[in-house]
Amino acid sequence: MSEDHHDEEQFDSAESGAAATFPKQCSALRKNEHVMIRGRPCKIVEMSTSKTGKHGHAKVHMVAIDIFTTKKLEDICPSTHNMDVPVVKRREYILMSIEDGFCSLMDPESCELKDDLKMPEGDLGNTIREALEKDEGSVLVQVVAACGEEAILGYKISTKE
Amino acid sequence: MVASQKFSDAEIDSFGEALNDTKKPLKARFRALFILRNIGCDRSVDWIGKCLNDESALLKHELAYCLGQMQNKHAIPTLVSVLEDEKQEPMVRHEAGEALGAIADPSVKDVLRKYAQDPCPEVSETCQIALGRVEWVEKSGKDTNSPYDSVDPTPSASTSDVEELAATLIDASLPLFDRYRAMFSLRNIKTDKSIKALAQGLYCEDSALFRHEVAYVLGQLQSPVATQELKDRLLLSTENCMVRHECAEALGAIANEECTEILKQYVNDEERVVRESCEVALDMAEYENSDDLQYAHV
Numbered sequence: 001m002s003e004d005h006h007d008e009e010q011f012d013s014a015e016s017g018a019a020a021t022f023p024k025q026c027s028a029l030r031k032n033e034h035v036m037i038r039g040r041p042c043k044i045v046e047m048s049t050s051k052t053g054k055h056g057h058a059k060v061h062m063v064a065i066d067i068f069t070t071k072k073l074e075d076i077c078p079s080t081h082n083m084d085v086p087v088v089k090r091r092e093y094i095l096m097s098i099e100d101g102f103c104s105l106m107d108p109e110s111c112e113l114k115d116d117l118k119m120p121e122g123d124l125g126n127t128i129r130e131a132l133e134k135d136e137g138s139v140l141v142q143v144v145a146a147c148g149e150e151a152i153l154g155y156k157i158s159t160k161e
Numbered sequence: 162m163v164a165s166q167k168f169s170d171a172e173i174d175s176f177g178e179a180l181n182d183t184k185k186p187l188k189a190r191f192r193a194l195f196i197l198r199n200i201g202c203d204r205s206v207d208w209i210g211k212c213l214n215d216e217s218a219l220l221k222h223e224l225a226y227c228l229g230q231m232q233n234k235h236a237i238p239t240l241v242s243v244l245e246d247e248k249q250e251p252m253v254r255h256e257a258g259e260a261l262g263a264i265a266d267p268s269v270k271d272v273l274r275k276y277a278q279d280p281c282p283e284v285s286e287t288c289q290i291a292l293g294r295v296e297w298v299e300k301s302g303k304d305t306n307s308p309y310d311s312v313d314p315t316p317s318a319s320t321s322d323v324e325e326l327a328a329t330l331i332d333a334s335l336p337l338f339d340r341y342r343a344m345f346s347l348r349n350i351k352t353d354k355s356i357k358a359l360a361q362g363l364y365c366e367d368s369a370l371f372r373h374e375v376a377y378v379l380g381q382l383q384s385p386v387a388t389q390e391l392k393d394r395l396l397l398s399t400e401n402c403m404v405r406h407e408c409a410e411a412l413g414a415i416a417n418e419e420c421t422e423i424l425k426q427y428v429n430d431e432e433r434v435v436r437e438s439c440e441v442a443l444d445m446a447e448y449e450n451s452d453d454l455q456y457a458h459v
Contacts, residue, residue: 051199053445053456054223055381055414056309061454076452080383 020147021086026060027079034086034146037073040066041086041146049079067144068151088146095132095139095155103152105141117143120152128155168200176200177208183215187437188444190220195457198227203235210239218250219406219437225253229260230312237264241272244284251283252403252434255370258284262291263312265298283403286337286370290314293338308349309381314374317345326350327358333367340371348378353386360390363408369401376404380411383449388415392423395435405430406438413442416449 021036029035031044042064050059058079065072077083093105098119105114119125131139137159141152179185179193197205209224225243228236243249243257258276261269270292277288294314298304305313315338318326329335329343347359362375379387394400395408412420428439448456
């Protein structure tokens with residue numbers, strides 16, 4: 001819980017113009033963590049470290065997926081260099097309705113409304129629409145924000161009252 | 162870390178042949194050497210040992226260095242014979258002594274004790290430190306621990322006070338073993354302040370061995386903060402070639418434009434070890450700046 005809260009704080013400060021990323025030594029990064037590659041916030045899906053030469057330096061090869069576009073990106077970085085890590089904030093909202101492709105969302109805790117996000121295109125958007133129409137429970141969408149970008153990247157059905 | 166790749170004997174032999182091929186450029190032979198070091202088996206040790214009659218002191222010292230870094234006891238007889246061989250250059254004998262310390266087998270204590278009295282200061286100082294390392298490993302039951310993929314000649318110091326470490330580093334009245342410990346701590350702290358303090362070690366006129374180790378450690382740090390100090394010692398033609406060599410390779414590890422420009426000026430130096438170090442350092446800088454993942458590849 002405290003970790004989530006920490007994430008939010010960092011994101012809030014990012015919105016107000018402070019850093020949307022923080023530095024982390026390349027060798028300390030792990031699979032499934034986030035990293036900036038060519039200016040894009042990504043999630044690392046594969047990492048390998050080179051053998052070393054005289055001074056014991058290694059390079060790290062990473063394959064990562066852009067969290068918004070799902071495009072695959074690769075980078076090679078000396079293991080002792082710092083990489084930028086995006087501050088990624090995740091939040092769940094209740095999907096109320098869809099109008100002109102825009103979602104009407106409600107924060108389940110504060111009940112505040114949010115209506116500036118588009119329904120994603122493609123399979124994800126279609127299955128969310130179907131789930132909303134079937135009405136088998138509340139549709140909770142996962143909103144991910146990083147580097148000034150925000151999008152719906154997943155959903156689940158909640159049958160809890 | 163990637164799972165260690167398995168190599169067949171035939172593949173290891175092909176790396177060994179590349180290392181021993183005097184017609185190949187030195188930089189290619191260096192890369193072959195590091196493949197063998199990373200494999201680390203007895204067969205690799207034998208191929209590296211076979212090359213110890215080469216004409217290049219730079220290559221031979223690197224062979225001895227790698228034999229130590231592999232920490233394979235199979236290399237001990239070869240390293241002892243290099244240390245004993247007065248026809249080998251001091252930098253090569255030094256590296257053999259240091260390698261015996263890195264392997265840290267108690268059986269080498271007597272030979273290290275003997276050469277701790279060698280008339281050549283690079284050799285005697287090295288053997289004193291190496292003996293200290295073997296005894297430290299024996300007593301503590303631990304190995305020295307480096308954040309780089311390297312075996313340090315001494316453990317790091319117990320304090321992390323930069324000013325105290327800086328004072329210990331340059332105090333010529335203290336044993337080299339203790340000054341080395343301060344050196345590795347300053348490296349591990351890795352702030353601009355600690356790196357600047359470390360670079361002051363390059364001006365300690367009491368020991369060429371010490372200055373060469375400072376230059377090596379600055380190469381590990383790859384910090385442009387120390388460029389001027391490294392350049393000072395490379396440019397000094399009266400400086401011990403072991404120190405100039407290590408300064409050149411540290412500049413190659415920093416690998417920015419300023420450093421490669423300096424190296425290009427010394428790639429034709431009168432001193433062979435310096436010339437060859439600049440060649441190898443420029444190759445290292447090329448790798449650091451390239452998209453190649455592996456330095457040591459075929």
